[in-house]
Amino acid sequence: MNAPLTLDRRRVLMGGGALIVSFSLGRATAQEQASAGAPSRPGSLARAPYLDSWIRIDADGSITAFTGKAELGQGIRTALQQIAAEELDVPFESLTLVTADTKLTANEGYTAGSHSMQDSGTAIQNAAAQVRDLLLEEASRRLRQPVETLRTENGTVVNQDGMRLTYGELVAFELLHVQAQSSSRLKEPATFKVMARPIARVDIPAKVTGGAAYVQDIRLPGMLHARVVRPPSYGAHLTDCDTSPAEKMPGVVKVIRDGDFLAVVAEREFQSIKAMSSLAVAARWQESARLPKQRDPREILTGLPSRDSTILELSDPAVTGQRTLEATYTRPYQSHGSIGPSCAVAQFTDGAMTVWTHTQGVYPDREAIAEMLGMPLESVRLIHVEGSGCYGHNGADDAAADAALIASVLPGRPVRLQWMREQEHAWEPFGPAMVTRLKASVKAEGRIADWQFEVWSNTHSMRPGGAGALLAAQHKAQPIAAPEPKPLPLPEGGGDRNAIPIYSFPNTKVVHHFIAEMPLRVSALRSLGAYHNVFSIESFMEELAAVANTDPVEFRLRHLKDQRARDVIEQAARSFGWTKDQTPPTDHGYGFAFARYKNLAAYCAIASEVGVNRDTGRARLVRAVAAVDAGQIVNPNGLINQIEGAIVQSMSWTLYESVIFDDTRITSIDWQTYPILRFNAVPDSIEVHLIDRPGQPFLGSGEVGQGPAAASIANAVANAIGKRLRDLPLTRQRIKNAIEA
Structure with missing residues (x-):
């Protein structure tokens, strides 16, 4: 594989007649806007406001879009190209997308937190729409015709007589080197030709044919x-x-x-x-022996000093419950x-x-x-x-x-x-171990009166920014110390991500116990604390539904006001064939779970069927049915890919994965000591049902499925064996021990 093709200003100038890609982080501009009280620009345009940070048109009519986000296998290379092509009125294949490169693209920080579509996708959509309008205005000036009599089509501006000017003919030096406006004339979803279509992902062919992909x-x-x-x-x-x-x-x-x-x-x-x-x-x-040996996460985490903060507290003394349930859930360090x-x-x-x-x-x-x-x-x-x-x-x-x-x-x-x-x-930063402790009381009519949730966790990000985050810098003769671990701020959070329930309870208290001391090297693992917090909340909701003698789906709906949340739950249940008092096949169980990622991104509900071998304790996800609302859909196949992948990855975490260590070394250093899901254990079927919201903002969906998948699997295992397991992973031995207990 040769070095990837790169573009630079020198080559562009030598070619002549092209728009120059130059961008600014726009810090001063943003400050000026804020002081003037102007509306903020959408998505990452707020950080990189110049249109030519995002869209470049050459004199020959070729078009390049730029994103500071990275393709990680989530399909954004395809989706972002679709967005740009749609708003510019050009064929998908005619456009090139350049991803994260410190010489060419805007600084969009990390590709993390399911932000690519809502940040970069929104920026590209609005930048492309504003570029389209600038081209129309330039054509109007040259043709001396009202702009409303012109239209864009296939990389050209066309007047009523059929006269055409190509985008390449219209561009001039610095035509697009202007700052974006706070609002754009976006195309109506009913007119989409490229967006909302299942275009094949551009990153897949080389991966499946053994080509140069990585x-x-x-x-x-x-x-x-x-x-x-x-x-x-x-x-x-x-x-x-x-x-x-x-x-x-x-x-x-x-x-x-x-x-x-x-x-x-x-x-x-x-x-x-x-x-x-x-x-x-x-x-x-x-x-030196500096690790806490292999112990229960309860012993490791709750025994360490923590900085405690109450992140939500609601009180209604008039509402009390009659039946109370308590439970503790744990998650190990995971790779x-x-x-x-x-x-x-x-x-x-x-x-x-x-x-x-x-x-x-x-x-x-x-x-x-x-x-x-x-x-x-x-x-x-x-x-x-x-x-x-x-x-x-x-x-x-x-x-x-x-x-x-x-x-x-x-x-x-x-x-x-x-x-x-x-x-x-042995050396990668692991996903942090976590402990959650829940307590709730239920009223006689089957509603939750009081909800208490506590979570113990290390930081969920030690990503670079300073050199101290890098092993090489830490190991040099003149080492650079690792930075101080810090919690990630809400509303997105880290260890407390999704700790605040989306359900409505009259009395609620949520406490985050942030543990700065990190026995193992940790950082961001897909969905951060949401994986365990949603697993805990949704497992507990299933347990409380049993206390209330209520169907789990009905019990959730009883506590939800958000109509979009209700829609995905009802869609998943309906598509699964969920019914009250249903009876699964012998040694099988049904489970359900729901979450809105970070309580501000995409919605996802998952119903699962799990089979359990009672002799060996082996659990296997047989089928899963998911419903997802991610706002405006760009590429339905890409979104389905993400949810399918989330379910499979979460299944692996939930049933198999756990970092092992002694008091000195990490000992899970291969696929035998750190097993993951194998091909012979994948589900028979995964259905993903999408709820499109034309014209609505993009909602991050890359990590929405991890928590609901884990909880739905755990709930199905409990339904199959009649025993509740609260410690991840749900290994064969743990399931077998529960059956035999």
């Missing part, structure tokens, strides 16, 4: 291969290492040691692996389980560093790498290339830092750095 596939001329020897445990220090045997091995170009950072570079990949093994044998490390170990390619030439990486935040990672290397920010460029697996903060940023540090001492030649499987499993 950063792991990059091959550049003269490229070297590198491997890092990681410490065996957190806090281990390299006391001695005889590097001479490795340095004499065939193909070895250099052995690099900087404090506890140890790496080898070779001409070929397998040569680097062999040399890495030699270095690992020669390395002597001083270790991203990336199928391909983290990888990056870096090249240091003429004082400039370029890194190809699957980081989810090219701008924050650039800042961290520049600090680590002591380089000016403008001398470091990060280009996003997809990685083979990950939603969240895995080893991608660390691999980018490894590659950059190694390349900095070997100027001129590109260096490809890839982690080994055991390094990925």
Whole structure:
């Protein structure tokens, strides 16, 4: 795979007659707008207000759209291209989309939190619509005809007589280098030709044919291969290492040691692996027992100091309940389980560093790498290339830092750095363990009178921004300390994400116990705290429905005022064939769950059927039926892909996954010690029913399914065996023990 095609201003100017891509973060402009009381620009236009930050038209009529968000497998490359094509009135295939690149695209921070559509999609939609209007105005000026007599079609402006001016003919230098307005003349959904259509995803063909699809596939001329020897445990220090045997091995170009950072570079990949093994044998490390051994998350988390905050409190003393239920739910530390170990390619030439990486935040990672290397920010460029697996903060940023540090001492030649499987499993930042404690009382007529919810959790993001977030920077002879862990603020939150119930209860108290001390390295894993909080809330709702002797679906609807929430619940139940007093097949169970992601993004309800082998305890999701409301749908197939993937991934977390460690080392370092869902356990069927909301804002949907899937599976297991399991994962042994208890 050659280096990805890149565009720059010099090449554009040499071509002549093109719109120049130049963007500003717009900090001053935003401040000026705020002081003037002007309405804010939609989506990420608020941060990068110039239209040519998002849309470029060349003199030959070719069109490029830009996004600061990264394609992670969620399908945004296709969806964002559809949005731009729709508003510009051009065929989908005629438009090119450039994703996250610190030289070319706006700074949209991290691709995280299901924000791509509502931030970048909204920005591109409005920018493209305003570009279309500017082209119409320019054509009106040239043709001397009223703008209302003109229309756009297939990359041209057409007048009533059929005269056409192409977009390329209309563009002029800096025509689009203007700041976006706060409102746009968007196309009516009834006129859509590209949006709301199931266009095949552009990122799939290379992935399924073995083509060059990932950063792991990059091959550049003269490229070297590198491997890092990681410490065996957190806090281990390299006391001695005889590097001479490795340095004499065939193909070895250099052995690099900087404090506890140890790496080898070779001409070929397998040569680097062999040399890495030699270095690992020669390395002597001083270790210390600093982990809490493998214990119940209740013991680990609730025994640590915490900063406690009440994030919701409602009181109505006149309302009291007669029957009370209490329950505690736990989630272990969990891995991203990336199928391909983290990888990056870096090249240091003429004082400039370029890194190809699957980081989810090219701008924050650039800042961290520049600090680590002591380089000016403008001398470091990060280009996003997809990685083979990950939603969240895995080893991608660390691999980018490894590659950059190694390349900095070997100027001129590109260096490809890839982690080994055991390094990925042992050193990536895990999804944090969590504990939730719930208590509720139910009135005689079957309504919840009082709801109390507490959650204990570490931070859910230690993403780069500063160099201290990078392993390479932490392991250098002059280390940069890791930043202080902090909670993520509401309304989106981190450990408290979705801790506030969307249901209406007269008496409610929600407490977040933020634990700054982190026994294991942790950061963002898809859906953050929402996965466990929704699992807890929706499991407890099912338990309370039993206390109230009420059908679980009816019980949820009884406590919901949001009509869109009610719609997805009713759609999922109807499509599943859910009925009151239903009886599943022998050794099968039915479960239901619902959530609105972060209480402000997409809505999702899932009904599940799970089969349980009572002899072995093995549970398997047989079928799942989901209903989703994500606002205006751009690509129905892409949205269905996301929900199907969320259900399968959540099934794996819920039934199999748990990080294992002793008092010194992470011990779940391969697929045997950290099992994930295998092909022979996938569901027989997954149905996803979409509720379209034409003209409504895009609602983030990439992470909406994780929590409801987990809870619906757990509820179905409880329905199948007649026993409630509250500790994740719901392993065979736990289910078998519950059956035999």
